[in-house]
Amino acid sequence: MARGLDKAHPLGRVSLAVPIAVFGADHLTSPQAIMKIVPAWMPGKLFWTYFVGVALIAAALSFIFRVGIRLSATLLGIMLFCFVAMIHLPNAIAAPQSRIAWMIVARDSAFSAGAMLLAITSGARERTPGENHVAIGALYLVALVSMFFGIEHFLHPECVPAVPLVKVTPLWIPFAHFWTVLTGIALVIGAGAMFVRNVSRQSATALGAWVVLLVVSLYLAIMISKPDVEDLNYFADTLMFGGVLFVASRAYDFPRKSRIS
Numbered sequence: 001m002a003r004g005l006d007k008a009h010p011l012g013r014v015s016l017a018v019p020i021a022v023f024g025a026d027h028l029t030s031p032q033a034i035m036k037i038v039p040a041w042m043p044g045k046l047f048w049t050y051f052v053g054v055a056l057i058a059a060a061l062s063f064i065f066r067v068g069i070r071l072s073a074t075l076l077g078i079m080l081f082c083f084v085a086m087i088h089l090p091n092a093i094a095a096p097q098s099r100i101a102w103m104i105v106a107r108d109s110a111f112s113a114g115a116m117l118l119a120i121t122s123g124a125r126e127r128t129p130g131e132n133h134v135a136i137g138a139l140y141l142v143a144l145v146s147m148f149f150g151i152e153h154f155l156h157p158e159c160v161p162a163v164p165l166v167k168v169t170p171l172w173i174p175f176a177h178f179w180t181v182l183t184g185i186a187l188v189i190g191a192g193a194m195f196v197r198n199v200s201r202q203s204a205t206a207l208g209a210w211v212v213l214l215v216v217s218l219y220l221a222i223m224i225s226k227p228d229v230e231d232l233n234y235f236a237d238t239l240m241f242g243g244v245l246f247v248a249s250r251a252y253d254f255p256r257k258s259r260i261s
Contacts, residue, residue: 008205008249011243011246012118012243012244012245012246012247012249013069013122014063014064015240016063016115016244017060017064018060018236018239019237019240020056020059020060020063021060021061022232022236023236024059026053026233027049027050027052028054028057031046031050038087039087052079055076055079059073063118066122069118069119069122069123070123073115073118073122077112077114080108080111081112084105084108084112088101088104088105092104092105099156103149103165106149107163107165107241110141110241111240111241111244113139113248114244114247117244117247117248117250118247120135120138121247127253132254135252138248138251139194139204139248139251140195142204142244142248143248144191146187147188147192149162149163149164149184149187150183150188152164153180153181153187157177158177160222161183161214162214162215163237164180165234165237167234172225173218173222179214179218183210186206190203190206194207200251201250201252201253202249204246204248204251208242208244208246211238211245212242212243214238215238219231219238219239
């Protein structure tokens with residue numbers, strides 16, 4: 001069992017690397033579309049678009065080849081946090097009734113937490129007490145976002161499962177609503193269990209495995225049936241969420257006495 005759980009972290013690293021490479025390529029190939037997201041008050045929009053694209057691809061290569069993961073994952077986490085603080089949260093506050101705006105805040109907050117968790121949990125070095133506190137805080141944030149996503153599944157069963165944004169599950173998918181509701185149940189129960197140290201690792205790993213299974217089955221089928229940028233981004237978004245859950249499985253990898261030391 002322990003050996004199986006140990007495989008979750010490498011899977012999480014790869015499941016983070018692939019999506020951020022996709023997002024980086026988006027920045028480099030469609031800069032005009034990405035520039036619209038940059039805050040109006042920020043100068044040099046095209047520069048920042050290309051800069052972020054290159055940074056994302058560099059981070060992806062770092063994760064894949066396991067070179068400088070701690071630095072690249074930390075910088076990625078900080079960058080994603082800045083996106084939340086500077087772009088997504090102001091958008092949500094400006095449109096408080098927008099479900100999607102708050103979903104994006106939650107999603108990218110979880111992505112930021114996942115990157116920080118990867119930075120802390122990579123390698124065999126002993127973690128500092130401060131890192132342990134950050135890891136637990138990031139784990140709790142991922143659990144809260146997972147629970148929020150789970151509840152959204154019950155309110156919007158027509159949406160694709162795991163990260164229920166705008167996209168509706170195609171009617172040709174067998175038992176479309178069933179998979180969404182089932183995923184909602186799994187997320188709510190699993191997220192609650194992630195707060196309990198004794199079962200946190202197993203819960204995060206199981207949720208990550210379920211989300212990645214959805215990606216390689218349901219999301220891949222949707223993307224093949226209608227190959228476009230939107231479906232590719234949904235595929236990448238959901239794979240990254242699965243990677244975050246995998247990485248979160250190692251948040252508690254330190255002796256109990258070290259938690260508050």
